Amino acid sequence: MTVTSLHNDKISHPTFQSRLGASKLTLKHGKVCIIENLDVSLPEGKVTAIVGPNGCGKSTLLNGLSRVHAPSSGVVLLDGKDIHCLPSKEVARRLALLPQDTLAPDGITIEELIRFGRHPHQSLLKQWAMDDQQAIDYALDAADLQGLKDRLLDTLSGGQRQRAWIAMSIAQETPLLLLDEPTSALDLGHQIEVFELIRNLSRQGKTLAMVVHDLPSACRYSDHIIAMKKGEIITQGSPKEVMTKELVRELYGVECDLIPDPMTGSPILINMKRVRS
Amino acid sequence: MNNQSLVISDSKQEIPTPQGYRLFSIGEHAHLLIEKQAVIRNTWLLIALFCACVVTLGSGTMPISPTEVIAVLFGHGDAMSQFIVQDLRLPRLLAGLFTGAAFSLAGCLMQTIARNRLATPGIIGIDNAAMAFAVSSIVGTGISLAPSAMALAGAATATALAFGLAGGSGTRGYRFIVAGIGIGAIAGAVTQLLLSQVSIDVANSAYPWTVGSLSAREPLMVNLLGAGLVICLVACLFFSTQFALMPFSDQVITGLGANIKHIRIIALTLCITLTGLAVAVAGPVGLVALVGPEIARVLAKYRGIPLVSSALTGALVMILADLFGRTVLSPIELPVGIVTAVVGGPYLIWILVRRSSRNSL
Numbered sequence: 335m336t337v338t339s340l341h342n343d344k345i346s347h348p349t350f351q352s353r354l355g356a357s358k359l360t361l362k363h364g365k366v367c368i369i370e371n372l373d374v375s376l377p378e379g380k381v382t383a384i385v386g387p388n389g390c391g392k393s394t395l396l397n398g399l400s401r402v403h404a405p406s407s408g409v410v411l412l413d414g415k416d417i418h419c420l421p422s423k424e425v426a427r428r429l430a431l432l433p434q435d436t437l438a439p440d441g442i443t444i445e446e447l448i449r450f451g452r453h454p455h456q457s458l459l460k461q462w463a464m465d466d467q468q469a470i471d472y473a474l475d476a477a478d479l480q481g482l483k484d485r486l487l488d489t490l491s492g493g494q495r496q497r498a499w500i501a502m503s504i505a506q507e508t509p510l511l512l513l514d515e516p517t518s519a520l521d522l523g524h525q526i527e528v529f530e531l532i533r534n535l536s537r538q539g540k541t542l543a544m545v546v547h548d549l550p551s552a553c554r555y556s557d558h559i560i561a562m563k564k565g566e567i568i569t570q571g572s573p574k575e576v577m578t579k580e581l582v583r584e585l586y587g588v589e590c591d592l593i594p595d596p597m598t599g600s601p602i603l604i605n606m607k608r609v610r611s
Numbered sequence: 612m613n614n615q616s617l618v619i620s621d622s623k624q625e626i627p628t629p630q631g632y633r634l635f636s637i638g639e640h641a642h643l644l645i646e647k648q649a650v651i652r653n654t655w656l657l658i659a660l661f662c663a664c665v666v667t668l669g670s671g672t673m674p675i676s677p678t679e680v681i682a683v684l685f686g687h688g689d690a691m692s693q694f695i696v697q698d699l700r701l702p703r704l705l706a707g708l709f710t711g712a713a714f715s716l717a718g719c720l721m722q723t724i725a726r727n728r729l730a731t732p733g734i735i736g737i738d739n740a741a742m743a744f745a746v747s748s749i750v751g752t753g754i755s756l757a758p759s760a761m762a763l764a765g766a767a768t769a770t771a772l773a774f775g776l777a778g779g780s781g782t783r784g785y786r787f788i789v790a791g792i793g794i795g796a797i798a799g800a801v802t803q804l805l806l807s808q809v810s811i812d813v814a815n816s817a818y819p820w821t822v823g824s825l826s827a828r829e830p831l832m833v834n835l836l837g838a839g840l841v842i843c844l845v846a847c848l849f850f851s852t853q854f855a856l857m858p859f860s861d862q863v864i865t866g867l868g869a870n871i872k873h874i875r876i877i878a879l880t881l882c883i884t885l886t887g888l889a890v891a892v893a894g895p896v897g898l899v900a901l902v903g904p905e906i907a908r909v910l911a912k913y914r915g916i917p918l919v920s921s922a923l924t925g926a927l928v929m930i931l932a933d934l935f936g937r938t939v940l941s942p943i944e945l946p947v948g949i950v951t952a953v954v955g956g957p958y959l960i961w962i963l964v965r966r967s968s969r970n971s972l
């Protein structure tokens with residue numbers, strides 16, 4: 335029996351409020367269908383973790399939800415409206431995306447990079463305002479970058495650069511934030527810091543979705559988990575409901591045991607063994 | 612009274628600006644952020660350009676001193692120098708300034724949207740196509756359509772073909788460049804073919820024009836170019852914050868609420884207009900489009916997209932190259948296109964072989 339059928343009921347009836355979602359979404363790279371007829375929505379004011387093996391379409395899904403990747407069919411709804419029919423700048427004031435691969439202009443400093451995050455709030459005649467500076471200062475603090483803000487981006491370590499990009503999406507001050515592997519290059523301390531920041535942002539009422547590969551962190555810092563495989567959502571729900579050893583085997587071909595963290599109760603993986611299925 | 616001034620100074624202090632920028636507030640609703648470095652840089656470039664203009668206007672078979680040139684420019688000076696400066700030399704100088712600025716600005720725009728420093732209109736065949744169309748209107752077909760219009764049509768055709776064949780610009784623009792090089796080669800061959808079909812006299816008179824020269828310019832086309840240049844510069848300033856996003860990946864640009872397709876269309880339209888109009892004046896002097904923006908980028912320390920500076924450096928390179936071509940072998944005159952090719956060719960090779968170049972190539 336597959337996990338899909340085990341959890342089928344949870345897929346078809348999400349019971350939460352949502353500002354961002356998609357229905358019958360099909361996303362293609364060229365002629366190859368990556369995601370087909372997918373229904374998904376992000377619970378409002380919560381942290382959603384998207385997990386799944388490499389190449390299963392997590393980034394493609396985030397790009398689709400953030401209107402960066404136009405759907406071949408189906409529709410992405412932001413606050414009930416087709417996201418591709420809303421003015422792009424208007425969308426950018428509500429929804430920010432931190433992509434997995436980033437590429438920045440030459441010769442800019444961290445602060446300048448973060449300043450680009452204010453682009454959706456600026457216009458030809460309003461190129462700078464008080465809230466721009468405040469948002470940038472907040473983002474610098476949040477990503478622990480005050481001491482580095484005048485450094486050139488090219489001269490930073492991978493993790494420092496990743497924090498700068500996180501800060502840029504925070505400076506965008508959007509109620510919805512999609513983060514594609516925000517902690518993949520971070521050391522333990524900064525990982526926890528970024529996860530706590532994500533928690534804090536959700537306590538302020540923001541809706542967040544993040545792609546995470548580390549399952550214990552995904553369980554610990556999210557309210558909702560979406561598990562993907564081959565472009566499909568095989569199960570979703572609260573970490574406690576979803577995270578089972580069957581799921582881990584199904585997703586990654588890894589046998590393991592799950593034990594609850596003695597302090598927090600969230601699951602920890604032990605005894606991991608790769609099994610080819 | 613005292614109170615009021617306090618309030619004003621307070622509200623001025625309130626908005627801290629990013630380092631290196633100044634905020635110009637006009638009334639309540641207009642707040643413009645100006646980069647100090649850019650203002651300083653462009654002021655120096657303007658001063659250099661002015662000096663170069665004075666020297667250019669003063670040199671020739673009848674040398675005129677700089678003070679006399681300046682006097683003439685401000686409406687004084689004797690009748691003879693006035694005639695030489697204003698009627699003989701100024702038109703050529705203006706043609707040089709306008710074409711240089713136009714080529715260079717077009718180059719900077721094209722490099723920006725193609726995300727590749729090699730992608731200038733000259734390299735991807737726009738110059739050649741504009742020239743082929745213009746030459747065909749003069750010598751080939753006998754249809755007396757204005758060469759400006761034909762050059763514009765040629766530029767637009769080449770761009771559309773290059774984009775069509777490459778299927779968009781791609782992330783690094785290589786496909787676009789390769790397609791463009793092919794189109795440029797075909798257009799160059801067409802020009803040669805057209806010239807080989809006409810009498811030797813017509814072909815001879817068209818020759819300086821096909822290598823790029825400021826000696827054959829038409830006043831009407833210079834004026835058209837001047838007007839086009841002003842409009843395009845204003846448009847560049849208008850869209851500069853969006854052009855500044857182009858070095859980011861498509862995902863980030865879209866995520867920040869800008870429309871990549873619109874930015875591309877706007878930049879390409881400006882590029883085609885500038886290149887087409889400039890080719891109609893001076894022929895293909897495309898290497899200015901490579902050299903001008905590069906100098907501007909060095910001056911800007913590789914920060915941002917120096918559109919205005921590119922226009923200024925392009926104008927400077929063009930009139931200096933023309934001055935050099937006119938004076939170095941005087942009385943023989945080297946076409947400016949040959950001078951820029953002699954200077955720009957090695958420069959191009961240097962860019963290609965320089966291994967320490969940053970990831971922007």
Ligand SMILES: Nc1ncnc2c1ncn2[C@@H]1O[C@H](COP(=O)(O)OP(=O)(O)OP(=O)(O)O)[C@@H](O)[C@H]1O
Binds near residue numbers: 368388
């Ligand atoms: N630009 C592209 N062109 C063609 N195929 C692509 C492109 N980008 C991704 N794909 C394919 O789409 C599928 C999903 O890719 P995606 O980047 O969404 O995976 P992912 O789940 O984010 O993986 P990872 O964990 O490695 O980031 C993969 O099979 C990949 O090969």
Ligand SMILES: [Mg+2]
Binds near residue numbers: 434
């Ligand atoms: Mg990914």
